[in-house]
Structure formats: C-alpha cells, structure tokens
Amino acid sequence: xxxxxxxxxxxxxxxxxxxxxxxxxxxxxxxxxxxxxxxxxxxxxxxxxxxxxxxxxxxxxxxxxxxxxxxxxxxxxxxxxxxxxxxxxxxxxxxxxxxxxxxxxxxxxxxxxxxxxxxxxxxxxxxxxxxxxxxxxxxxxxxxxxxxxxxxxxxxxxxxxxxxxxxxxxxxxxxxxxxxxxxxxxxxxxxxxxxxxxxxxxxxxxxxxxxxxxxxxx
DNA sequence: ACATTAAGTGATT
DNA sequence: AATCACTTAATGT
Numbered sequence: 001x002x003x004x005x006x007x008x009x010x011x012x013x014x015x016x017x018x019x020x021x022x023x024x025x026x027x028x029x030x031x032x033x034x035x036x037x038x039x040x041x042x043x044x045x046x047x048x049x050x051x052x053x054x055x056x057x058x059x060x061x062x063x064x065x066x067x068x069x070x071x072x073x074x075x076x077x078x079x080x081x082x083x084x085x086x087x088x089x090x091x092x093x094x095x096x097x098x099x100x101x102x103x104x105x106x107x108x109x110x111x112x113x114x115x116x117x118x119x120x121x122x123x124x125x126x127x128x129x130x131x132x133x134x135x136x137x138x139x140x141x142x143x144x145x146x147x148x149x150x151x152x153x154x155x156x157x158x159x160x161x162x163x164x165x166x167x168x169x170x171x172x173x174x175x176x177x178x179x180x181x182x183x184x185x186x187x188x189x190x191x192x193x194x195x196x197x198x199x200x201x202x203x204x205x206x207x208x209x210x211x212x213x214x215x216x217x218x
Numbered sequence: 219a220c221a222t223t224a225a226g227t228g229a230t231t
Numbered sequence: 232a233a234t235c236a237c238t239t240a241a242t243g244t
Contacts, residue, residue, distance in 0.1 A: 178225090189226090192227095208225070208242085222241100225238100226237105226239070228235105228236095231234080
C-alpha cells in the first residue's frame, strides 16, 4: 500500500493540469488507491459498477466477448484515462458490456459512484474530464470498427503488436501466437503464417515467446 | 528421458 | 481465413 503523501505526489504528477486543486483534494480524501497485478480482470461482462477507476500508471485492455465466448480486444486505457463504461453504467444503472483486464502492473484510484455525481455539479474540470473521456472512448471504438472493417488479418496483427508496444513502452513483447489469435479472435495457425510473412517483410522479428516490433507502415 | 507447450506445414473447406 | 491433422523444436520436471 502507498502512504498518503506518496499518493498525493502521484496524483499531482498525473492530474495537476487536469483537475482543479479542490477536486484533487477530494479525490485524495474519498478515493482508494489500489495496485493491481498484470492479467487481473477488473470488470467483467454483466458486472454492475460501484466504483470508478482512475488510471495512474500501467494500462488496461478493454475486451468484448460474444455469446460463444469469443474474445476481441477493442482498445487500451492508458494513464489519465478512465472507463467510459463505468460512466454510463453508473448513470444509467446498467451492467457492463465489456471486460477490463490489466495488461501490466497497474495503479488505480477508485472513486465511489456517489462522489462522481456530486463532483459533476461541483467541479467544472470534472465535467470536462468526463465528457472528454466519453468522447475519446467513442472515437476509439470507431477506430476499432474501422480496423475490423478495412484491414485484413495481416494488418490487424501488425497494428495489434504496434499498439501493444506503445502502451507497454517496449519494442520486445513476450507473448505467443496463440495469445494473439485469442485477442484478435482468429486461430493460431493463421497467426503463425502471417507472422512469418511479417517477419519476411522486416516488420517484426520473433523467436519462441518473444516478438520484436519494428516501425513500418500499416 | 518424458511430457508439455510453442510454432511450422500441407491439405481441405 | 479457418480447421484438421501431423511434425518439429524448445522448455520444464
């Protein structure tokens, strides 16, 4: 666990230009800090939400799933982001349509729902923040649709790897072809074949359990 | 040495 | 692009 003053430093570091001072104080007072291991499910499909997460460090992947259990990675949440699903869940008292899984070690502050409402009235920066993040999430969802509709599997793999390299801040990823297949809702064999092609084109380089992503045009 | 897991390949749909 | 059936190679116990 983190001490209060350490949390304060972290919070200021990430949000001093986003939130007004009084709001930062309230977040500190009512929010609870948590550090979460990689690959933990923060929120699942059908969950109802009582806390809203505010991302301090690390990253979270947002996954969609169909009735037969096929997963599809939609996009990542990064530092300073929050989950748009929480916003409309808490306001509309609906259940989550998505699953949120930590990609790496992730630090979060959880805000109680009743405070979210209160702050909407009280703080202008909070209103802006909520509206902005709602908007960026929508744009990201549209991006995800474009990607599905207009890119073939080879392009999707490369984009997937590139995005992953961006959010984790490293060119060398530790993951298997089967995991990629799972995130893109494809099959391992297909991924393996296309990976080979990508390597031949110099866009990536890989060994067992390890992939190096090179910059290239998508 | 043996079992398990990751990746490669050809054929078929 | 997906699936099957099978092979090869690396890794863990």
